[in-house]
Amino acid sequence: MATDAKKPSDKPPKNIVHEQAILVETIKKELREQKLYENFSINPFTKREILAAKPNTYPDLVQDEADSTFIEMIKRANLEPTKKFQYPQTSAQEIGWLTTPLLDVDKNDRRFNFNRHRSEISAYAEEYYKMFPKKPAGPVAAGGAPPPK
Template sequence: MAAEKKAEDPVKQMLKAHKMLSERIRREEKYWKIVEHFNPPLTLSYVAPKFYSRHQAQEQDAAVVAEFERALAVRAENGPRESLEEPVLTSQEYGWYSGPLVSTDRNDARLYFPTHITEHTRHELLLQRADQLAREAENRERGKR
């Protein structure tokens, strides 16, 4: 049975595990440095600065901040139709123009073709009306009693 492996000695297994763990600890001590408090290098320029980062924050003029907040409030209050002349995105085009793009001429058969009533619809409407009249007559008779 060549496919079967020999059971390895438990002492050898423990030695292998110890060797792997000691190698991992040695590498962690060599390449990792644990610090209590992070002091960022402020002299470096950042590739992608983050606006929410405390150590990258810049002092802003109060007037500029107030103007920006006012502009945000106006934009949020008005919405895109009031603040933009035309839709910017394709998804904004739906519902942007509330009126019809082409005026409807009811005499022009190319653009105006209303649905005519069919025999099936006419028959259903007559049945509904007959049922309604029957209910009204029944209610009248109940009221007389």
């Protein structure tokens, strides 16, 4: 019974012609999907340090048009998401996206404005607590036994 089971070493020998055909087909697929990139630029959405000019060259005082568009792209990339996009891009951005208040704030409207009012009793309590400040909590205040005498 043990002899009936196939061993891992009983595999048929590799066919070199088939392996070469698979390799040729793989290379054709890769060449078909390959794109040649000729225009390279810096990603404006990553923060970079400003590099100084070369020390042995005279600095140009006139900026090129390409430089101004690149600077605008960098400025736009550094803006807050609410200024870059009209709507939130992720579900996490939905929280706090709308920061404008729904109602205009009216300080005279007592329904929405709860100012601190001082009455005679609150003024008396404030002066009382100024005269007798709270003592630090000891073992008695914490529920323990009083200190020995």
